[in-house]
Amino acid sequence: MATNFDNPELFQWVAEQAAARYPFDNPGCRLLAFSENATYLIFDPVTGEKLCVLRVGRPGYHTRPEYESEISWLRQINDYTPLTVANPIPARDGSFIQEVTDPATGNVYFCMATEFLSGETLEHETDPAAVPRHFEMLGEITAYLHRQTEIWNGTKEIVRPHWDCDNMIGPHAIWGDWRAYPELTPETQGAIERCVGIIYRRLERYGKTPQNYGVIHADLRDTNIIVEGDAVKVIDFDDFGFGWHLHDLAGALTFIEERDDVPDLVNAWLDGYRKVLPFTDTDFVEIDTFILQRRIQMLAWLASHQDSTPVQGYMEGYLDGTMGLVDRYLKLFG
Template sequence: MAFENTELFDQIATDALKNYGWEDTDESKLIVLSENATYMVKNKETGEKDGVLRISRPGYHTLEELNSEMKWLNQINEYTPLIVANPIKGLNGEDIQVVKGNDGRNYYCVICEYLPGDPPDENNEAQMVKQFSYLGETTAYLHRQTEIWNGTAKLDRMEWNYDTIIGDHAAWGRWQDFPDMTPKAQRMLEEVAVIIKKRLQRYGKTENNYGLIHADLRLANLLLEGDQIKVIDFDDCGFGWHLHDLASALSFMEEKPIVPKLVNAWLDGYRKVLPFTDTDFEEIDTFIMLRRLQLTAWLASHKESGPVAELSVGWMDGTIELAERYLRLFG
């Protein structure tokens, strides 16, 4: 989706407020154009943050898929100690509001409550390790909740498997299309992809390693308030391997020296709630590499997104470093 026409999304954001009866009291301000268009909604007089508006990219999710996301959010808040942003219902009583853009298309909009907090500080190693322990515990609570909730199987969400992550039907595009890709690098990464596929087939899908996951539990989607971790942006939630959530937590820093410490801290937290087997442990590197290739595709297909230019600097060098290590381990 092209985001150069910000006026279109500004119009949709303004019209969406009418569906909540907020057109006179609140205003919306663009935060980021990424997978979706995200706006902060503030009270015009007090400046108080009343919510966060997300305008979904057309064609990415159906209305039923978005309603399934909202159902899970409500369940998490009701039946776990975790904090996630609840959707705010519009005047029609629905979580999802349909707003027609001036291009004639319908856009799905949702306003979730604003959660105070700050993202983790990647430059503070000691704090990062501590926070990853909390994150592991948080992730395990999510996994356990989906295992015991009898409504999980009824949700309409996409499946994150090899094919939809980096295969022929990859949801975020082809990693081969990354601008700095060379023939040599592509051959190496194709060799890596073959090994990943074989290891995933061997690992298999069981009720203990596969289920409903957040699928994008990276630092940008976490808020910290004291020792409390709050989870936001469930837009990519779907059915996938639990280990995908660990790999997602390491997004955009997979090659950094701190990663082993972060993984160990995450595991310490996770094991407080759910078991983590030796078989699971053996595949951590596979899921980190799988996620790296998925993010390579995302960077290639989202050139218009705000953070892409900065994230792409040195990306291929780091990816090759990870690939060489992966091939030494499993090649």
């Protein structure tokens, strides 16, 4: 699955076309990152004021109803939780979603602008002693989001993907097949496949209930939490969809699952989560399953997104760390 970021000039052009539709005079447009989408800072070139953040989606990744669902949830979070999220900004005509068509290919790019949120992300904290506190905060934030979706009647109107086993680690997963990871050998692939079979069986038994499955952020890491004074702000809802609540815990540990302090971070996350919602023993015994499922899902993401900005520093040592988790999982459940 290609990410279509091999033509950054085209994405820049699309962003500039979309930015011109908003109530800003001759705004500047600077690339922030390529990931599942291309994200741009829209700013005043004279004063340097940060006006908004503009996201340009890859053609075919999200549909208009999926973007409309994101707008609906963002509004609910701002209205009914203590959290702050970036509100969508309307264009001059009042619309929140802009369609820009590439005249050369006919491809349609959906674009959406949101408020620029000031502050620092949790990842910028340099004190190692602060990391457990961050995970406690992540757990509490996650529980607020889960509680909001449990009581919101509008969840039945949401149009978003389901992050289930098939869509994460199946052969036709949304982010591609993990077997395409370039460094796999027959031995490593075989070991991971044994784990995949166990994960499928365990999660089939775990089931999907209103208490363990619903609308989730799906990428609630320290990179997506901004803190400014007492204000806590959540960003990057591009992956949100339906999934197991525990996937949000696994998501918080993305790329660090093999670290020695993970048990402490999990416990801190649980401490935060339990401030808002209960967490059962049945949930607890599947934590390792969700962590490994996320790790395997990211094998597929890394393999299929090698032109994305974050991937450049993540692949080194990733397979070795994955195999350590695989060996441990097979000893526990194999």
